[in-house]
Amino acid sequence: MTFISYAQNFEDVRLWRALNNIENGFYIDIGANDPVHDSVTKAFYDNGWTGINVEPMPNYYQAFSEQRPKDVNLQCVAGENAQDLTFYGIAGTGLSTLEPAMAQLHKDAGMDVRTQTVKSRTLSSICEEHANGRPIHFLKIDVEGHEETVLRGMDFTQWRPWIILIETPWERNQTWETLVTDAGYHSILFDGINTYYLADEHLNLKPAFDIPPCNLDNFQLCRGHKFSHPVSDAEQHLAAALARAEQAEEQLHAIQNSRTWKALHKLKKALRRA
Numbered sequence: 287m288t289f290i291s292y293a294q295n296f297e298d299v300r301l302w303r304a305l306n307n308i309e310n311g312f313y314i315d316i317g318a319n320d321p322v323h324d325s326v327t328k329a330f331y332d333n334g335w336t337g338i339n340v341e342p343m344p345n346y347y348q349a350f351s352e353q354r355p356k357d358v359n360l361q362c363v364a365g366e367n368a369q370d371l372t373f374y375g376i377a378g379t380g381l382s383t384l385e386p387a388m389a390q391l392h393k394d395a396g397m398d399v400r401t402q403t404v405k406s407r408t409l410s411s412i413c414e415e416h417a418n419g420r421p422i423h424f425l426k427i428d429v430e431g432h433e434e435t436v437l438r439g440m441d442f443t444q445w446r447p448w449i450i451l452i453e454t455p456w457e458r459n460q461t462w463e464t465l466v467t468d469a470g471y472h473s474i475l476f477d478g479i480n481t482y483y484l485a486d487e488h489l490n491l492k493p494a495f496d497i498p499p500c501n502l503d504n505f506q507l508c509r510g511h512k513f514s515h516p517v518s519d520a521e522q523h524l525a526a527a528l529a530r531a532e533q534a535e536e537q538l539h540a541i542q543n544s545r546t547w548k549a550l551h552k553l554k555k556a557l558r559r560a
Contacts, residue, residue: 289505290332294324295479296499297426297451302329303493304449305423312420313337314447316364316436317410317428320346321353322508326426326451331357335423338416340364342373342404343382358416364429366387366407366438373404381428398511408439422447429453442469448491450483 289306291299296363305311315327318339322328327337331354338358347361363371363384373380376397383389393399413422417507425447427436433452446544450471454460460481467473471483484491499505 288501290329290508291505291511292322292324292328292503292508293326295477297326297477297480298329298447299499299503299505300422300475300477300482300495301326301449301451302505303499308423309334311335312417312424314340314409314413314417316426317339317430317453318350319343319428320348321350335544338412340412341409342402343377345376345377360407360412360416362405362407363432364409364412364436364439364461364532365432366435367406368411370403371406371407373402375400375402381430384435388431399403403528409436410439410441410445413440413445417445424449424451426450435459436464437462437465442466442471446485446487448485448488452483453479454481461534 289299289302293299311330313327313330313335314337318327318341321339322496327335327339330337336356338360339350339354340360340362341403342361346361350357350359354498358456363373365371365384371384372386373382373384374386374392376392376399381392381397383392389399410518422445427433427450429436433454452466454476456478462475463481466483466494470486472486472489473481474484474492482495512521
């Protein structure tokens with residue numbers, strides 16, 4: 287079966303290559319954003335997986351609640367402890383953040399940045415309540431500068447995601463990275479957007495990440511993916527014209543099969559003989 291990719295940088299293709307032999311797998315998505323657009327977990331959900339989606343933006347949380355009924359969907363942020371925090375939301379983007387300095391940069395760039403108070407929970411408490419002792423096959427973190435506080439709220443001695451991928455900038459000097467590596471994870475790949483880490487006990491999965499996504503992965507991009515070929519106006523008009531032609535042909539066949547058509551055809555034959 288062809289795998290449909292939704293993620294912005296083929297993250298789901300890479301993960302599927304490593305984990306496609308797992309049935310009914312389990313994921314955790316911190317900073318889930320949209321349930322379809324640029325989603326790392328959508329393809330897995332469509333293939334029978336379930337998981338936990340943590341998303342503070344009301345519109346995205348509502349979309350998850352409607353479109354992912356089998357998942358656990360939480361309207362909060364993951365942090366170092368349980369408290370109320372100021373969240374800077376930027377609707378229609380993946381740039382919402384808890385970091386005031388980052389929010390100010392977006393505001394200076396002309397973006398509509400709106401503040402709201404959100405609940406913070408530790409990732410450990412989320413796992414305790416909702417993971418139910420299940421293996422966590424991958425943990426994805428995309429929190430726009432809030433990575434360290436998310437990681438400090440996770441007990442990696444108790445909860446051991448097989449794979450962790452964290453959206454990271456080009457600078458490779460992340461002060462928080464030791465929180466991952468000291469917990470028994472190895473940095474195995476930087477794809478230009480995310481850094482991938484493998485748990486010590488799952489280093490056998492590393493070969494799955496050694497080459498970029500390719501035709502051998504048997505995947506297709508979802509409709510509207512930024513890497514898919516854009517449809518031109520001419521192509522849209524041609525498709526519409528073909529659809530109208532097919533409809534007209536169907537109507538003609540319907541008329542030809544009707545009793546009235548057959549009666550007229552017999553009458554024309556009779557008149558010719560006369």
